[in-house]
Amino acid sequence: MPETKTSPAADTGPPPAFADAVRDETSLRRFLHGLPGVDAVGVEQRAAGLATRSIKKASKLWAIDMAISMVDLTTLEGADTAGKVRSLCAKGRRPDPDAPEVPRVAAICVYPDMAATAVAELAGTGVGVASVATAFPSGRSSLAVKLADTAYAVEAGATEIDMVIDRGAFLSGRYGQVFDEIQQVKAACGDAHLKVILETGELATYDNVRRASWLGLLAGGDFIKTSTGKVSPAATLPVTHVMLQAVHDWHATTGELRGVKPAGGIRTTKDAIRYLVAVREVAGERWLDPRLFRFGASSLLNDLLMQRRTQLQGHYSGPDYVTVD
Amino acid sequence: MPSWEYAPAPESRAIANLKPNYRMFLDGEFVEGGGEPLKSINPATEEVLAEVSTAGSADVDKAVKAAQRAQDKVWGRMPGAERAKYIFRVARLIAERARELAVLESLDNGKPIRESRDVDVPTASAHFFYHAGWADKLDHAGYGPDPRPLGVAGQVIPWNFPLLMAAWKIAPALACGNTVVLKPAETTPLTALVLAEIIQQAELPPGVVNILPGAGEVGAAVVGHPGVRKVAFTGSTDVGKSIQRSLAGTGKKLTLELGGKAANIVFDDAPLDQAVEGIVNGIFFNQGHVCCAGSRLLVQESVAEELLDKLHKRVATLRVGDPLDKNTDVGAINSRAQLTKIQELVASGEAEGAKRWTSPCPVPDKGFFFAPTVFADVSQAMRIAREEIFGPVLSVLTFRTPDEAVAKANNTPYGLSAGIWTEKGSRILWMADKLRAGVVWANTFNRFDPTAPFGGYQESGFGREGGRAGLEAYLDV
Numbered sequence: 001m002p003e004t005k006t007s008p009a010a011d012t013g014p015p016p017a018f019a020d021a022v023r024d025e026t027s028l029r030r031f032l033h034g035l036p037g038v039d040a041v042g043v044e045q046r047a048a049g050l051a052t053r054s055i056k057k058a059s060k061l062w063a064i065d066m067a068i069s070m071v072d073l074t075t076l077e078g079a080d081t082a083g084k085v086r087s088l089c090a091k092g093r094r095p096d097p098d099a100p101e102v103p104r105v106a107a108i109c110v111y112p113d114m115a116a117t118a119v120a121e122l123a124g125t126g127v128g129v130a131s132v133a134t135a136f137p138s139g140r141s142s143l144a145v146k147l148a149d150t151a152y153a154v155e156a157g158a159t160e161i162d163m164v165i166d167r168g169a170f171l172s173g174r175y176g177q178v179f180d181e182i183q184q185v186k187a188a189c190g191d192a193h194l195k196v197i198l199e200t201g202e203l204a205t206y207d208n209v210r211r212a213s214w215l216g217l218l219a220g221g222d223f224i225k226t227s228t229g230k231v232s233p234a235a236t237l238p239v240t241h242v243m244l245q246a247v248h249d250w251h252a253t254t255g256e257l258r259g260v261k262p263a264g265g266i267r268t269t270k271d272a273i274r275y276l277v278a279v280r281e282v283a284g285e286r287w288l289d290p291r292l293f294r295f296g297a298s299s300l301l302n303d304l305l306m307q308r309r310t311q312l313q314g315h316y317s318g319p320d321y322v323t324v325d
Numbered sequence: 326m327p328s329w330e331y332a333p334a335p336e337s338r339a340i341a342n343l344k345p346n347y348r349m350f351l352d353g354e355f356v357e358g359g360g361e362p363l364k365s366i367n368p369a370t371e372e373v374l375a376e377v378s379t380a381g382s383a384d385v386d387k388a389v390k391a392a393q394r395a396q397d398k399v400w401g402r403m404p405g406a407e408r409a410k411y412i413f414r415v416a417r418l419i420a421e422r423a424r425e426l427a428v429l430e431s432l433d434n435g436k437p438i439r440e441s442r443d444v445d446v447p448t449a450s451a452h453f454f455y456h457a458g459w460a461d462k463l464d465h466a467g468y469g470p471d472p473r474p475l476g477v478a479g480q481v482i483p484w485n486f487p488l489l490m491a492a493w494k495i496a497p498a499l500a501c502g503n504t505v506v507l508k509p510a511e512t513t514p515l516t517a518l519v520l521a522e523i524i525q526q527a528e529l530p531p532g533v534v535n536i537l538p539g540a541g542e543v544g545a546a547v548v549g550h551p552g553v554r555k556v557a558f559t560g561s562t563d564v565g566k567s568i569q570r571s572l573a574g575t576g577k578k579l580t581l582e583l584g585g586k587a588a589n590i591v592f593d594d595a596p597l598d599q600a601v602e603g604i605v606n607g608i609f610f611n612q613g614h615v616c617c618a619g620s621r622l623l624v625q626e627s628v629a630e631e632l633l634d635k636l637h638k639r640v641a642t643l644r645v646g647d648p649l650d651k652n653t654d655v656g657a658i659n660s661r662a663q664l665t666k667i668q669e670l671v672a673s674g675e676a677e678g679a680k681r682w683t684s685p686c687p688v689p690d691k692g693f694f695f696a697p698t699v700f701a702d703v704s705q706a707m708r709i710a711r712e713e714i715f716g717p718v719l720s721v722l723t724f725r726t727p728d729e730a731v732a733k734a735n736n737t738p739y740g741l742s743a744g745i746w747t748e749k750g751s752r753i754l755w756m757a758d759k760l761r762a763g764v765v766w767a768n769t770f771n772r773f774d775p776t777a778p779f780g781g782y783q784e785s786g787f788g789r790e791g792g793r794a795g796l797e798a799y800l801d802v
């Protein structure tokens with residue numbers, strides 16, 4: 001894969017092509033509302049059509065391994081403990097104890113207070129530590145608290161920050177506020193990668209998803225992410241199509257590669273493969289890379305492991321043969 | 326990073342239950358015909374699939390008489406609620422044998438299994454379901470109390486949707502109390518003959534449906550038979566015209582569904598990504614073998630470059646190849662003759678100065694295939710803008726104002742369908758009112774439903790099929 005810039009600099013603002021778009025609140029609004037609309041019937045038809053692709057044999061095995069390497073293995077519960085996080089890290093380092101060739105997951109995703117535990121467990125493994133931040137999941141707090149939340153996670157050693165946008169501000173049309181917040185969180189991230197959670201289930205329309213996607217890209221998000229997993233609907237195929245189209249178009253204009261992360265509700269290998277087909281055919285083959293596409297999931301990993309065994313052994317072995325962590 | 330290629334995912338051809346010989350269906354029995362047998366080939370491999378007996382002129386006479394008898398004695402007298410049960414049973418059996426029909430259709434026609442499985446067969450079944458519902462409600466269809474059937478319907482159908490066209494023709498005819506003599510296309514007779522099996526399985530009284538394969542002369546004999554009271558034809562404009570001439574003064578009722586050169590019109594405020602999908606679906610669905618295909622793309626100049634760029638990228642992802650592979654998007658051209666015609670028109674486009682772009686996708690070296698092609702810089706005077714290509718070839722023209730879009734869209738002897746892409750609802754209504762086309766799609770294309778009437782203007786024919794309006798063609802009103 002050719003070396004391409006995947007992380008925008010925190011301090012320089014958007015590329016020249018979009019310098020005008022973010023000049024002030026009015027230009028930003030004009031730009032976002034000037035994006036072509038998304039026809040709901042059309043995008044859903046396209047997503048359903050692509051979902052009928054039939055992925056078999058070697059291409060299925062390839063897809064399963066790729067999907068495993070793209071998983072952000074997640075636990076975001078009030079009941080999380082250091083023990084729970086440690087066991088999840090062990091799972092992420094070596095997903096299938098019987099098969100050392102299975103790739104590691106991309107990252108372990110936790111709340112900020114658990115980041116230090118995960119960092120200690122994962123040191124030197126190549127598995128990232130993603131921490132949610134900015135008053136996740138609702139984002140209902142002051143900017144100061146959100147920045148402090150981010151700094152707390154970064155100081156604990158998180159390599160990736162999953163922030164939430166202020167959906168209230170977005171839905172009431174205060175795009176400038178959302179933009180500024182993302183920029184400031186990005187600055188607080190330092191070297192950590194920033195994923196911008198749009199919470200598409202609350203944005204409701206595909207037009208809003210497209211606008212929020214561009215807003216996240218303009219403000220410097222390394223990834224745009226569908227959902228917190230705490231709101232229904234979480235990730236859907238058509239929403240992911242719209243976001244994949246946005247990163248594709250962003251790359252076509254700026255040459256920068258940004259990523260997409262659907263999160264929530266993706267539980268089966270069949271679902272994951274449908275997402276990978278969308279990645280390949282909507283964004284393009286170069287997005288089939290854990291640096292540019294992730295799955296935010298908890299139970300998906302075990303289904304991928306079971307299906308991997310099925311592919312290799314020729315028969316289904318059942319949930320007792322994968323570890324529950 | 327290795328690239329991710331989809332492994333072949335072929336549907337099993339054994340599911341088609343292909344037989345070495347197929348016979349015509351006359352008066353409830355499968356019998357040998359008096360005509361020269363024809364060989365139906367698989368356009369994707371050029372291998373012979375089966376030998377099919379064809380009708381001689383005596384067979385046509387026998388079939389029409391059987392249909393007359395069935396109409397007089399049984400079908401025409403049967404209460405609508407009873408007819409409905411038979412039609413309903415046909416619908417159910419099509420659904421039950423859907424996989425078999427889909428694989429057979431893809432083998433015989435060359436269309437991708439994804440389409441035969443997801444469009445042709447389910448829609449065929451839906452047509453029977455829908456019309457079963459009408460059979461006992463004709464009093465309330467708006468044609469007066471107790472509208473009467475016409476008698477024997479002679480029907481001739483094309484090769485692009487072999488099973489679906491048979492369903493479009495047979496279902497309304499039966500619902501209204503008519504009986505049928507149908508001739509499937511010469512290159513694609515197989516699924517119609519499996520439909521005949523289904524009709525036998527559903528225990529329709531003998532003679533109610535007769536299916537006679539053969540070439541053009543069998544079709545001419547069917548429509549010319551004095552016992553036929555209603556003729557329905559779907560096919561080329563030339564043949565349609567000759568049928569209309571031959572029927573003048575005979576008192577036979579006629580509906581024609583002929584060619585088209587539909588405009589797909591994209592305004593600068595359109596949802597562009599979905600417009601691209603609609604354009605692709607409009608012209609590359611069924612290899613462009615669609616009479617209502619959106620073969621002329623009219624795009625507003627201000628977004629033309631952006632749209633064409635997106636379109637090329639998207640078309641390059643279409644997978645051309647084995648029709649039985651579940652991941653194939655564009656299958657085989659139905660016959661060598663059709664492939665030659667497409668090649669000839671494409672050559673004329675290049676010679677007349679249009680800018681050709683052809684998808685770099687791999688194309689099988691055996692069988693009849695044509696890579697998706699887009700012509701830019703097309704002017705109204707070129708043959709590729711005026712003549713129906715009936716293949717995966719799109720001609721792109723531009724316009725500046727809504728009036729110019731309407732003028733260019735209507736500037737054709739055809740008038741079957743049109744598409745409008747804009748986020749402005751008022752413009753959709755204004756355009757739909759001005760466009761001379763039987764079907765106008767807004768922000769979508771090539772959507773078919775038994776409840777929606779379908780048919781054309783001018784050289785695209787007359788009469789409607791589907792919906793309440795479609796019943797009129799089969800009733801004495």
